[in-house]
Amino acid sequence: MSGLTIAALVGNPNAGKSALFNALTGARQKIANYPGVTVERKAGRLVLPGGEPVELIDLPGAYSFEPTSPDEEVTRKVVHGEFAGEATPQVLVIVLDATNLEQHLVFAQEVIALGRPTVVALNMIDLATRDGLVLDAEALSQGLGVPVVPTVAVRRRGLAELSAAIEGVHKSARTIQPHPQPHLTLPERRLAAANIAHGAILSETAQHRLHAGLDKVLLHPWLGPPILFALLFVVFQAVFAWATPFADGLEALIGGLSGWVSATLPGGFLRDLLTEGVLAGVGSVVVFLPQIVILFAFILAMEASGYMARAAYLMDRMMQGLGLSGRSFIPLLSSFACAIPGIMATRSIADPKDRLTTILIAPLMTCSARLPVYAVIISAFIPSTAVGLGIGLQGLVMFGLYIAGIVGAMAAALVLRRTVAKGGASGFIMELPRYQMPHIKDLAIGLWQRAWVFLRRAGTIIFYVTIVLWLLLTFPRAAPGESQLEASAAGHISKGLAVVVEPIGFNREIALALIPAMAAREVAVASLATTYAVDAPDEEAAAAGLASQLAAKWSLPTALAFLAWFVFAPQCLSTIAVTRRETNGWKWPAFMLAYLFGLAYIFAGITYWSAVALGL
């Protein structure tokens, strides 16, 4: 870290910290870098009115400095300067939800009592006005003894004033020594919070009716769950249906590029490397960007609107049956996009055994990296017929695969909670934040970060893996009449592995694809594309899409077994790495690998032999 001034945003969860952070730093944020970089540290650059740049960090939400979850522990350590490798923030910016002053002031006082340069952002002041609350920032400032700036993060109101206030307290701090205040007990702070809040509230009307009205329907004991499941079903149909035109467009673009390279470059090593290796491999993965963006759009919108916490509420009863709590639902739902943010989101789970179980089953949620694998196989083997009500058979099979993952995860949770992660039942205590219209800009920033991580993976890991694989597939050259795959170095390697996977119906090409897919699941598609492109007898066959090649070369039982394999197989180095980091050791990632590969092998085998027996 350079000698930049560091300012940290602290506050209760749901105070609108992240929205304020986005508004203050814009897109100039350090994008989460998986794996290796800790993501609890979201940092961005803020330029003060005087021109001094400040590093702004967004700390996890906390209710107090007495941590009850790993998330809160991070906040406590960073603020107190006890976090290894992290400089103590010079300025603390407390973010308060204006509509929830009495609650949020309890933690705010604890922060102010540290006696460090502090500014309060009285956020979501517009919602307070909508709720019929009229607040006096001046009175609040006097009550707390620090500057108070009213802000509306999502409308960018009060940002300049907040920057000026940060600069103000930072400057005066150079002359004034920190002066910690006497420590108050929790009841004392709560009493003081109530008094300060009452002093700042000029007038108040009853709680907004819309909020309670929505909950009446969405949290209804009988209506709520069907609404949630209908919503989830729409999400997964949308991922498959809406993305198609964009994916087709990208595919056409890559095909055109490949054609252009073939036409422009002279035949030979470089041209083959580009068309058969890079474009066939990386291109077959990049076409799934639209699906990943759509899935993340839904998840981010559910989080931003406040519905995600309701989903956790609705799922709690079911999760309790598995020995987990509704809190596990949010990490698990995120895992549908990617297990890495999912596993990191388990930090908000207080109970260690709950958390471990959630981490271990998170890879069973169908992440977006499996989408390319599923989508290719489904489009090759499942006819695109409608089964009525506008639901396609392909979408239904996709939904079935998601369900298979969920059922597998439920069974695994039941077993794990009774064996390796045995422990008392945990509680479920969670704030249900007020509903909010998700703000387009915040969604856009979140989506951009996810898309960028995916594309960078395609540009780095997948790029290199595809090139290495292409080289292994291309050399040594086959004698005339001999298959290139048989003769190549990769062909010899896959012969060994094929012995292991042949009993579950896998062929040589699959065995070959599974090795590089250890890096990331979607590489399997890239590998198959490269393999069949190299092995194609003529240009025309090479140009045919991967799906049609698979349809011609695989039997249906093999394809189904391949799908079953990927429901369980933990083929993602990043997930293993993040599990190691979050569980502090190799014990649990090793356990995760063993149990998931075991399940994958067993279920692929069952699927293959059942399909063969049924004569498919």
Next chain:
Amino acid sequence: MTVDWGAFAPGDGARLRALGLDAGARVAIAHRGVLGGRDPVAVVIGRMTVAVRRVHAAAMTVETL
């Protein structure tokens, strides 16, 4: 309301207190149960809604105002 803190797992008590569910607080029940079950319970405290389990709610004694 009054609370029997001994009824909770160690971390739960601190969590409830941090959310303001403490002796003397004014609360109201907003929603309870999903699909015929009686868990969880949504409690309104101030302008905040908090979901808790029935075991937590059972340890809180309230008097109607």
